[in-house]
Amino acid sequence: MQQIPDVIREIPLNYYVWFSAALFCIGIIGVLTRRNAIIIFMSVELMLNSVNLLLVAFSSYKADPAGQIFVFFIMAVAAAEVAVGLAIIVMIYRNIQTIDVGLLNKLKW
Amino acid sequence: MNFWYFLTALTLLSASMVILSKNPIHSVLYLVFTFFCISGHYVLLNAQFLMAVNIVVYAGAIMVLFLFVIMMMDLSKNSPDSKSTLTKLAGAILGGTLLVILIAASRKVDLKDVKPIDAQTGMVEGLGQILYRDYVLPFELVSILFFVAMVGAVMLGKREAGERNF
Numbered sequence: 001m002q003q004i005p006d007v008i009r010e011i012p013l014n015y016y017v018w019f020s021a022a023l024f025c026i027g028i029i030g031v032l033t034r035r036n037a038i039i040i041f042m043s044v045e046l047m048l049n050s051v052n053l054l055l056v057a058f059s060s061y062k063a064d065p066a067g068q069i070f071v072f073f074i075m076a077v078a079a080a081e082v083a084v085g086l087a088i089i090v091m092i093y094r095n096i097q098t099i100d101v102g103l104l105n106k107l108k109w
Numbered sequence: 110m111n112f113w114y115f116l117t118a119l120t121l122l123s124a125s126m127v128i129l130s131k132n133p134i135h136s137v138l139y140l141v142f143t144f145f146c147i148s149g150h151y152v153l154l155n156a157q158f159l160m161a162v163n164i165v166v167y168a169g170a171i172m173v174l175f176l177f178v179i180m181m182m183d184l185s186k187n188s189p190d191s192k193s194t195l196t197k198l199a200g201a202i203l204g205g206t207l208l209v210i211l212i213a214a215s216r217k218v219d220l221k222d223v224k225p226i227d228a229q230t231g232m233v234e235g236l237g238q239i240l241y242r243d244y245v246l247p248f249e250l251v252s253i254l255f256f257v258a259m260v261g262a263v264m265l266g267k268r269e270a271g272e273r274n275f
Binding site for chain 2: 052
């Protein structure tokens with residue numbers, strides 16, 4: 001029997017739920033309050049990471065490796081998503097010379 | 110477990126600095142720091158493999174991509190002015206309300222009896238066995254996803270004939 005880490009013995013799983021919820025809400029506030037497209041994109045990455053952290057916490061507490069495999073796949077999909085998303089942002093900048101999402105209102109009406 | 114609280118506070122602080130700092134470069138650097146803190150949490154949870162993957166993929170690859178894109182753009186010339194105070198206030202209130210709702214909902218859940226049987230779930234050996242035995246098909250499909258993403262990024266970033274340069 002291996003040594004169970006101190007964190008798992010002493011920190012309740014609820015603390016991880018609250019911590020991840022706080023990180024997720026910081027990401028949501030970033031998406032809602034900033035106008036720079038790159039900062040919005042980084043806030044989305046922050047939200048993805050909070051979900052990853054919660055999955056890893058549950059996986060470690062329940063000793064179920066499937067959750068960590070899932071996080072691995074989320075990271076792979078996030079890498080692909082970032083590549084395409086940044087290409088789109090570069091295209092927007094090339095066309096309208098700014099990345100202010102407030103100016104991208106052609107689809108509004 | 111004072112180190113856990115310290116690391117959590119550090120993570121939340123740097124995450125809020127990501128959305129508060131004016132300079133996008135500073136935001137990227139704070140985000141890298143946040144990812145390192147999250148990797149520290151993975152170490153505390155005994156998930157060594159994901160700690161390495163998080164540092165290599167997020168802090169290494171994705172953030173360098175962000176930095177390069179920011180450096181390619183001249184954001185000092187026509188940087189986006191921040192939203193109005195009303196919009197910022199509304200966004201902050203909405204996010205805070207969501208946080209309160211999430212915490213209130215999760216307080217009812219009793220998670221106390223969840224205890225691990227063994228602590229070796231996050232090691233490279235065990236995860237590798239499962240990844241290459243049970244999840245071989247998704248693992249191979251990820252390579253197709255990367256290929257499509259690569260082709261898509263090159264397609265989107267390609268300069269058309271007659272288009273003006275930066």
